[in-house]
Amino acid sequence: MDLSYILNELGEDRELYFNSVAPPIIQTSNFAFKKVDEMRKAFQDEYSTFLYSRGLNPTVKILSEKLAALDGAEDCLVFNSGAGAIFAAVFANVKSGDHIISVDKPYTWAQKLFNVILPRFNVTTTYVDGRDIENFKNAIQSNTSVIYLETPNSWSFYLQDLKEIANLAKEKNILTICDNSYCTPLYQRPIEYGIDLVLQSATKYINGHSDVIAGVLSGNKAMIKRIFDSEFLNMGIGTTPFNAWLMLRGLRTLDVRLARISETTKKVVAFLKSNEKVEEIIFPFDKDFPQYDLAKKQMQGACGLFSFFIKTNAIKEIETFCENLQHILMAVSWGGYESLIIPGCASVKPEDFDANTKEHKQLRMYVGLEDAQYIIDDLKRGFEAIKS
Numbered sequence: 001m002d003l004s005y006i007l008n009e010l011g012e013d014r015e016l017y018f019n020s021v022a023p024p025i026i027q028t029s030n031f032a033f034k035k036v037d038e039m040r041k042a043f044q045d046e047y048s049t050f051l052y053s054r055g056l057n058p059t060v061k062i063l064s065e066k067l068a069a070l071d072g073a074e075d076c077l078v079f080n081s082g083a084g085a086i087f088a089a090v091f092a093n094v095k096s097g098d099h100i101i102s103v104d105k106p107y108t109w110a111q112k113l114f115n116v117i118l119p120r121f122n123v124t125t126t127y128v129d130g131r132d133i134e135n136f137k138n139a140i141q142s143n144t145s146v147i148y149l150e151t152p153n154s155w156s157f158y159l160q161d162l163k164e165i166a167n168l169a170k171e172k173n174i175l176t177i178c179d180n181s182y183c184t185p186l187y188q189r190p191i192e193y194g195i196d197l198v199l200q201s202a203t204k205y206i207n208g209h210s211d212v213i214a215g216v217l218s219g220n221k222a223m224i225k226r227i228f229d230s231e232f233l234n235m236g237i238g239t240t241p242f243n244a245w246l247m248l249r250g251l252r253t254l255d256v257r258l259a260r261i262s263e264t265t266k267k268v269v270a271f272l273k274s275n276e277k278v279e280e281i282i283f284p285f286d287k288d289f290p291q292y293d294l295a296k297k298q299m300q301g302a303c304g305l306f307s308f309f310i311k312t313n314a315i316k317e318i319e320t321f322c323e324n325l326q327h328i329l330m331a332v333s334w335g336g337y338e339s340l341i342i343p344g345c346a347s348v349k350p351e352d353f354d355a356n357t358k359e360h361k362q363l364r365m366y367v368g369l370e371d372a373q374y375i376i377d378d379l380k381r382g383f384e385a386i387k388s
């Protein structure tokens with residue numbers, strides 16, 4: 001399907017709302033019926049009828065049609081957070097006694113689900129280094145029901161070969177779920193490689209303006225309906241009409257934002273690579289990235305997120321660098337208009353800082369929509385502050 005058509009038209013029927021160009025925010029909790037039989041049908045199949053906005057809502061529906069089309073999926077659900085999408089996707093596909101294989105260090109709240117919540121229901125998880133298919137093969141047990149992936153990983157940037165893993169899982173009748181937040185469906189389409197369920201934090205590029213928390217889960221109709229009828233309605237974790245409207249607004253510019261960010265990131269990465277104070281940079285589309293070939297094979301793009309390491313063993317220098325940036329904000333998240341940085345050392349007490357532990361020294365950076373030179377000049381300011 002044509003990307004411009006999806007972003008500008010799909011799911012929209014302006015005649016239904018006074019030919020307004022922008023879709024309306026249908027801010028309602030419930031929908032009325034004229035006939036008992038219509039209401040009866042809605043009770044029987046809430047997945048296909050507007051009944052109550054915890055389920056379907058017209059504004060959300062416009063958005064979900066677009067997002068499913070982007071993923072190349074039959075349908076999708078839009079959640080109130082990416083974490084909610086992860087929870088529903090996994091929870092809907094395990095039962096007591098099951099086993100999950102997850103890629104090492106997935107998103108924090110996926111880890112909490114695997115380590116804290118699911119063990120209470122007798123569901124266990126094995127973490128594997130996802131760079132080698134053999135590790136998945138070796139971890140499979142007779143009760144393995146889910147393989148959970150995140151490629152590229154948003155911290156290590158390690159990749160998994162989606163096609164290879166999807167083939168293995170199909171052979172063994174195991175469901176595959178992939179967190180695609182890093183790429184968005186514009187730059188990687190896991191469903192086309194045979195992955196069953198793909199999710200992403202729409203908080204990041206989909207909304208793209210740092211003002212909405214949301215998540216998307218896409219898959220085939222039978223699976224999405226099953227999750228809708230159960231976890232989705234039961235937990236009440238769908239997005240709201242207003243947030244859906246903001247995401248529709250964000251989507252209009254998704255491809256231009258990603259293109260701009262990709263170009264800027266190339267320049268920022270090149271600047272950092274040539275800087276004598278930089279020890280290493282980790283970015284999937286960098287030629288020195290160990291899995292560069294796989295990145296080029298399965299991803300159509302890599303945009304704003306990468307990591308770098310300053311040549312220093314002193315936590316103070318890393319802190320000084322970050323605190324002297326004037327425009328790049330020190331904040332979590334990414335995918336918005338503003339450039340961001342997270343120092344790994346913020347996750348450890350100063351006395352526990354260990355220069356030999358890579359994560360402690362890591363600076364994860366996100367390149368936003370600013371001009372490349374504006375960002376580079378800010379980084380120069382940071383380096384200037386630690387010049388010895």
Ligand SMILES: *Cc1c(COP(=O)(O)O)cnc(C)c1O
Pocket residue numbers: 081082083084107150154179181182200201202203204213214215333
């Ligand atoms: C942010 C993020 C999530 C969670 O999304 P929220 O919208 O914050 O709940 C999941 N996976 C990745 C890789 C993320 O970066």
